[in-house]
Amino acid sequence: MGQHETYDVTIVGGGVIGCAIARELTRYDLKTALIEKQCEVGFGTSKSNSGIIHAGHHSSSDTLKGPLEWAGNQLWTQLHQELDFGFERVGELMVAWHPEQLETLKHYKEQGEARGVSGLEIWERDRLFKEEPNLNPDIFAALFAPTAGVVNPYEVCFSLIDSARQNGLDLYVSSQVENLSQIDNSWLIKTANKELKTRYVINAAGLHADTIAEMAGLKTYAIKPRKGEEYMLDGRLKGIVKRIIFPCPSGVSKGVLVIPTFNGTIMVGPTAQNIEDKEDLSTSMEGSSTIFSQVKQVVPGINERDCIAEFAGLRAVADGEDFIIGPSAKKGFINVAGIQSPGLTAAPAIAIKVTNILSDEGLLLNPNENFEPTVPKRVIFANLKTEEQIELAAKDPRYSHICCRCEEITEGEVVEAIHMGAETLDGIKFRTRAGMGRCQGGFCTWRCMELISRELDIPITEVTKRGGNSWIICEHDLEPKSGDKP
Amino acid sequence: MITNRPVHLRKNYDVVISGGGPAGMAAALGAKEAGAEKILMVDREKEAGGILWQCIHNGFGLHHFKEELTGPEYAQRYLEQVIEHEIDILTDTYLYDIDREKNIKLMSGEHGINLIDSKSVILAMGARERTRGAVRIPGSRPAGVLTAGLAQKFVNMKGYLPGRKVVILGSGDIGLIMARRLVLEGVDVVGVFEIMPHVNGLSRNVVQCLHDFDIPLHLSTTVARIHGNERVERITVAPVDETMQPILSKSWDIECDTLLLSIGLIPENELSRRINLRFDPVTTGPIVNSSMETSIDGVFACGNVVHIHDLVDFVSQESLLAGRGAGEFITDSRNPADNIRLIPGDNVAYCLPHTISTDREHTIYMRVRKPMEKCTIQFGDVYGRKLAYVYPAEMVTIKMRPKLLQDFHGDFLRVNVVPR
Numbered sequence A: 001m002g003q004h005e006t007y008d009v010t011i012v013g014g015g016v017i018g019c020a021i022a023r024e025l026t027r028y029d030l031k032t033a034l035i036e037k038q039c040e041v042g043f044g045t046s047k048s049n050s051g052i053i054h055a056g057h058h059s060s061s062d063t064l065k066g067p068l069e070w071a072g073n074q075l076w077t078q079l080h081q082e083l084d085f086g087f088e089r090v091g092e093l094m095v096a097w098h099p100e101q102l103e104t105l106k107h108y109k110e111q112g113e114a115r116g117v118s119g120l121e122i123w124e125r126d127r128l129f130k131e132e133p134n135l136n137p138d139i140f141a142a143l144f145a146p147t148a149g150v151v152n153p154y155e156v157c158f159s160l161i162d163s164a165r166q167n168g169l170d171l172y173v174s175s176q177v178e179n180l181s182q183i184d185n186s187w188l189i190k191t192a193n194k195e196l197k198t199r200y201v202i203n204a205a206g207l208h209a210d211t212i213a214e215m216a217g218l219k220t221y222a223i224k225p226r227k228g229e230e231y232m233l234d235g236r237l238k239g240i241v242k243r244i245i246f247p248c249p250s251g252v253s254k255g256v257l258v259i260p261t262f263n264g265t266i267m268v269g270p271t272a273q274n275i276e277d278k279e280d281l282s283t284s285m286e287g288s289s290t291i292f293s294q295v296k297q298v299v300p301g302i303n304e305r306d307c308i309a310e311f312a313g314l315r316a317v318a319d320g321e322d323f324i325i326g327p328s329a330k331k332g333f334i335n336v337a338g339i340q341s342p343g344l345t346a347a348p349a350i351a352i353k354v355t356n357i358l359s360d361e362g363l364l365l366n367p368n369e370n371f372e373p374t375v376p377k378r379v380i381f382a383n384l385k386t387e388e389q390i391e392l393a394a395k396d397p398r399y400s401h402i403c404c405r406c407e408e409i410t411e412g413e414v415v416e417a418i419h420m421g422a423e424t425l426d427g428i429k430f431r432t433r434a435g436m437g438r439c440q441g442g443f444c445t446w447r448c449m450e451l452i453s454r455e456l457d458i459p460i461t462e463v464t465k466r467g468g469n470s471w472i473i474c475e476h477d478l479e480p481k482s483g484d485k486p
Numbered sequence B: 001m002i003t004n005r006p007v008h009l010r011k012n013y014d015v016v017i018s019g020g021g022p023a024g025m026a027a028a029l030g031a032k033e034a035g036a037e038k039i040l041m042v043d044r045e046k047e048a049g050g051i052l053w054q055c056i057h058n059g060f061g062l063h064h065f066k067e068e069l070t071g072p073e074y075a076q077r078y079l080e081q082v083i084e085h086e087i088d089i090l091t092d093t094y095l096y097d098i099d100r101e102k103n104i105k106l107m108s109g110e111h112g113i114n115l116i117d118s119k120s121v122i123l124a125m126g127a128r129e130r131t132r133g134a135v136r137i138p139g140s141r142p143a144g145v146l147t148a149g150l151a152q153k154f155v156n157m158k159g160y161l162p163g164r165k166v167v168i169l170g171s172g173d174i175g176l177i178m179a180r181r182l183v184l185e186g187v188d189v190v191g192v193f194e195i196m197p198h199v200n201g202l203s204r205n206v207v208q209c210l211h212d213f214d215i216p217l218h219l220s221t222t223v224a225r226i227h228g229n230e231r232v233e234r235i236t237v238a239p240v241d242e243t244m245q246p247i248l249s250k251s252w253d254i255e256c257d258t259l260l261l262s263i264g265l266i267p268e269n270e271l272s273r274r275i276n277l278r279f280d281p282v283t284t285g286p287i288v289n290s291s292m293e294t295s296i297d298g299v300f301a302c303g304n305v306v307h308i309h310d311l312v313d314f315v316s317q318e319s320l321l322a323g324r325g326a327g328e329f330i331t332d333s334r335n336p337a338d339n340i341r342l343i344p345g346d347n348v349a350y351c352l353p354h355t356i357s358t359d360r361e362h363t364i365y366m367r368v369r370k371p372m373e374k375c376t377i378q379f380g381d382v383y384g385r386k387l388a389y390v391y392p393a394e395m396v397t398i399k400m401r402p403k404l405l406q407d408f409h410g411d412f413l414r415v416n417v418v419p420r
């Protein structure tokens, strides 16, 4: 093998944490890389979560989580202005059923206020039902937190990485880190088909952070998966609640949330179940019945019949339940592990914290004079004014073809997503929403396959759902070989 | 390719039809027949004909043409008539938006985005298939879980297979037909699994598609879990108890790479919802009168948008009425208003239209909730009709002659299906 690429900092793992760190580092004059094993960034836990930017008052102050949740929360407004992803501060209501729970509401209010979380208010019934008439009338009171918001978490990862690449980051996808070794003052990182040298390694490998740490010779922590199932409901229920609804925490279970996602779809979940298998993203009968029985108590108008899709995500839980962020016994190897909830919320603050750690560890941070904070605005056809749509379609006929009818995504948007790096159906789905609606790809699957095939110049049989062996169609004239890619 | 593409789009039409499938085509002919002049039928596919193009099996047209046709043949016959009658067909065009004043936004591959208006509108967008989420099948989410209709498109329109070893969940007609189709293509079809104790498709399809090809049918059995991270590797099936819950102690695993879903169709009414039509909670389609007119004057609906049909012949019949209704609306020659409401009673899931009149003959379409042998369909106490059997998968059609209602003066009729 010839000369290795040499970097100042290499991030292992392209979840929201890795992407946020990558983007933050490109503010400085550094040579940076990010290595992700999946075909796209964000395809780990970072696309399978509740998408909530927590208000800032949830986590207790004696953890790393607490201050990072609030610090992160405050950074989202600017991030949203610079990068082009869906985000709205819809606010949150923590609802209480009994007068005794008022104490709990007050506790969270005080915890938040001590940290500087603004606008926290306890709403009594009158105010509550005026604002949220579809809540169960038996609810007693609620703590309102206007700072809470919702994002499309997968879009966040794409925007962060697009911005980082634009500012000089090298991205390697479909590259699993298999080996780490220390030579002289740097690290050698090996994947199946690549070797690169780097002074600093940031371990942001989510569920597999313990494996990466072990590769570096550190056996200091274990990461256990904790599964959360979520259920998406038909767009028809849009507006049934306007804010994120949290049940008042009871200690025994965290309770199930009703989430008005950025796109207006209602999502309910998550469950919380400790499991062993880090690949197990299955949903279960128990999960769905737990969720729907609890949710119906909070919002009686919601019914399992309205479910259009479900998914599960795995929280990366470290011993002690807190985040693990900091340098390690191995020089140049920095852990960002155990990033369970509110990891998404905290991501921008974690990125700054990690940058400071790097500086403490001897990395020189000179500003990148060419840093461009914004990314070009994506076209979201359905959100344009009619005159703008007419103009765009006249200029580029790809915007006069509907590809996904449920979400009204045009061919132009799908092609743009492919040019930005989407190579699979899921890649398109999470970049454009094509296939996310009520028909779940019945209409657009073939259209998207054709566009991928055309734009990337690959046979249509090679288009996959999300890489690997996730093939979609096969040819006629081959011998049947079940389980094998034909 | 057949075309009747308008070179220039008008700004105003008499009738705009959303959807060029069997419903849209029959409606177009009805509108023309009743005197409408400027008719535009739009369809988002490259050719009109709707789902018929991928239904290459026979069994179409027995009622209407009195001969057995394939889907494409049936489509072709209608399309020729539509062209003969000089009705504008705009394909590769999506009816993007509509309001209650019938202002329409079209998105056309050829003409870009256009704002037009129409005196009357016919909604004929058809239906979509229910997906995995609707039945919340537990397990992983690999590639290889798809609706039977999408598989039909892959095989019949595109020439590819959805997989090599296939399990089918649900005994809807598309699933039954695809079971046979895939066997003919050399695919290993392990079986059809139906959670209900009875089949959901037509009995002729059970015989011709499953029995004749030795494809096992498992009633009261469902898919309890999907396995495989990238592609389907295995599924767990299990019999269900009386509450439809799988009995996991009796489950078994099947190795396969594909799971087809044939678990029902849902009327496609997103457009109709934008204009706030009134809906029937059972069909989930709009409420319609005997001319297939919805709760908004001049807006008509027909075909699977209104309720799910099992035979295209009935779609054509019903849609012809919708088209005529629209034509009569334009030419101010409408029928007198309906004066009787039909109310579904014992063992009746729904009946259509929702209202009828005493001045002319009506065809009433209905579905029962549960199978029943030797029964009578009663329309209040004015009319009873004996039937040897009824079951939910087969739509019941009844002619209601004006004579029967001569002496009836009430304003509603309750429809009951009762044992004899």
Ligand SMILES: Cc1cc2nc3c(=O)[nH]c(=O)nc-3n(C[C@H](O)[C@H](O)[C@H](O)COP(=O)(O)OP(=O)(O)OC[C@H]3O[C@@H](n4cnc5c(N)ncnc54)[C@H](O)[C@@H]3O)c2cc1C
Pocket (backbone or CB within 6 Å): A012, A013, A014, A015, A016, A017, A018, A035, A036, A037, A038, A041, A042, A043, A044, A045, A046, A047, A048, A049, A050, A051, A052, A053, A054, A175, A176, A177, A178, A204, A205, A206, A207, A208, A209, A212, A226, A227, A228, A229, A230, A270, A312, A313, A314, A315, A339, A340, A341, A342, A343, A344, A345, A346
């Ligand atoms: C159900 C659920 C709901 C949640 N809701 C919220 C919420 O509402 N708000 C909130 O703030 N947080 C929420 N969270 C938490 C949040 O999702 C996580 O904290 C966050 O996504 C963690 O990001 P990450 O980058 O650390 O992990 P990941 O997104 O998992 O990223 C790790 C990446 O590392 C890659 N990787 C692993 N091993 C290797 C290797 N050997 N080589 C190369 N790459 C590798 C993986 O493929 C993956 O892409 C939720 C979590 C779950 C599960």
